[in-house]
Amino acid sequence: MHDFIFKNNELHCEAVKVSDVAEQIGTPFYLYSHHSLVDHFTKIKKAFAPVDPIICFAMKANGNMAVVKTLLNEGAGLDIVSKGELEKALTLGADPKKIVFASVGKTAEEISQAIRAGILFLNVESVPELEEINRISQKLNQKARVALRINPDVEAPTHSFIKTGTLEKKFGIDLRSARRLFKSRSRFPFVTINGLHIHIGSQITESQPFIRAMKKVIEFLQALRKDNIRLEYLDMGGGMGIIYKDEKPQTAQEFANRILPYLEQTQLKIVMEPGRFIVGNAGIFVTKVLYIKDNGFKKFVIVDGGMNDLIRPSLYHAYHEIVPVKKTKSPSMKADIVGPVCESGDFFAKDRRIPRVKKDDLLAVMSAGAYGYVMASNYNMRPRVPEVLVKGDRFEVVKERETFADLIRGERIPEFLK
Numbered sequence: 001m002h003d004f005i006f007k008n009n010e011l012h013c014e015a016v017k018v019s020d021v022a023e024q025i026g027t028p029f030y031l032y033s034h035h036s037l038v039d040h041f042t043k044i045k046k047a048f049a050p051v052d053p054i055i056c057f058a059m060k061a062n063g064n065m066a067v068v069k070t071l072l073n074e075g076a077g078l079d080i081v082s083k084g085e086l087e088k089a090l091t092l093g094a095d096p097k098k099i100v101f102a103s104v105g106k107t108a109e110e111i112s113q114a115i116r117a118g119i120l121f122l123n124v125e126s127v128p129e130l131e132e133i134n135r136i137s138q139k140l141n142q143k144a145r146v147a148l149r150i151n152p153d154v155e156a157p158t159h160s161f162i163k164t165g166t167l168e169k170k171f172g173i174d175l176r177s178a179r180r181l182f183k184s185r186s187r188f189p190f191v192t193i194n195g196l197h198i199h200i201g202s203q204i205t206e207s208q209p210f211i212r213a214m215k216k217v218i219e220f221l222q223a224l225r226k227d228n229i230r231l232e233y234l235d236m237g238g239g240m241g242i243i244y245k246d247e248k249p250q251t252a253q254e255f256a257n258r259i260l261p262y263l264e265q266t267q268l269k270i271v272m273e274p275g276r277f278i279v280g281n282a283g284i285f286v287t288k289v290l291y292i293k294d295n296g297f298k299k300f301v302i303v304d305g306g307m308n309d310l311i312r313p314s315l316y317h318a319y320h321e322i323v324p325v326k327k328t329k330s331p332s333m334k335a336d337i338v339g340p341v342c343e344s345g346d347f348f349a350k351d352r353r354i355p356r357v358k359k360d361d362l363l364a365v366m367s368a369g370a371y372g373y374v375m376a377s378n379y380n381m382r383p384r385v386p387e388v389l390v391k392g393d394r395f396e397v398v399k400e401r402e403t404f405a406d407l408i409r410g411e412r413i414p415e416f417l418k
């Protein structure tokens with residue numbers, strides 16, 4: 001499942017001792033396993049082989065160039081959400097024919113760059129956006145390919161902030177508007193609408209919500225057929241859940257077994273956009289204990305990493321397993337594991353039972369590969385931490401720790417203050 005395992009009571013990433021990396025580069029840092037990345041990608045590829053999908057890794061989950069390159073080497077395409085991600089993808093030599101672009105708020109510049117790059121399609125999230133794409137295509141004299149992101153209005157049992165497939169949410173086009181839009185597609189002569197896109201949310205551990213969404217898609221496709229509209233692609237989005245705590249997520253194979261019949265029924269070319277499933281358990285965040293504080297009411301383990309490095313616990317109340325990098329026989333204690341940032345929301349765990357730790361012990365925050373580094377900020381003037389990629393017994397820093405110069409880059413004192 002992943003390659004972070006204890007050998008001789010020491011946490012390893014593949015054949016590398018986590019404590020060796022800490023010694024060499026200091027803490028905190030993110031650590032990724034090349035083998036886990038490849039393994040998770042391959043699991044999806046094998047499970048869905050009957051429909052031979054284009055598997056577009058959702059770059060927003062982890063945009064590190066070495067991580068993305070690892071997946072490109074395996075034949076992945078990319079799901080992007082901004083011009084920055086497009087530029088990064090092209091810099092890495094990604095095949096534009098395997099890039100899809102979703103975002104509710106694409107700027108004219110982003111649309112124009114995506115069209116000129118010749119990406120597979122833009123996932124359109126509103127009628128005004130489609131009008132804008134049509135206008136830009138005409139100007140560029142280059143037809144844009146688009147898929148309509150429909151909002152199937154199905155509930156997914158996941159945190160509200162990562163639910164996207166209900167009409168309460170800003171994403172996608174409701175089915176009625178989508179049907180109307182298809183009927184009036186001659187209003188958009190400079191775009192080819194040749195696909196449907198859905199993405200109902202993230203960290204979904206069961207197939208039911210996906211199946212409910214697929215049933216709506218199939219109904220919708222039948223309606224389109226009546227109107228004599230045929231499409232080429234179905235982009236089924238991402239959202240496959242992983243284990244953080246005690247979830248029992250379906251495996252890629254179990255998911256495929258349940259969903260493939262519906263995918264095959266559409267007879268469309270399938271695009272997938274997994275993010276978390278590929279990178280989530282392929283990375284950890286390593287941090288060092290600075291102090292143990294006991295205020296008579298509760299204990300706090302104060303570590304050198306903070307919410308600015310890994311915001312998931314603060315933002316989504318997400319659970320991450322936290323383990324000492326060296327296994328000890330010490331009795332357990334209950335404590336909050338907190339960072340140095342001046343916010344009460346700066347915590348990795350609350351009332352967590354962990355082995356008794358002491359100053360300078362290393363802790364691994366598990367399953368931190370997705371939506372970890374990419375959401376990091378410089379809050380409290382804290383430099384972003386390094387990212388390290390392990391392959392076998394080798395490791396390399398694939399993003400350097402930021403310096404003070406990075407932190408103040410672009411800032412200036414205006415003349416009138418001098």
Ligand SMILES: *Cc1c(COP(=O)(O)O)cnc(C)c1O
Pocket residue numbers: 058060061079102199201202203237238239240273274275276277370
């Ligand atoms: C975020 C996102 C994904 C990836 O979601 P995961 O839950 O990480 O698999 C895929 N598609 C779209 C449109 C997204 O916004």
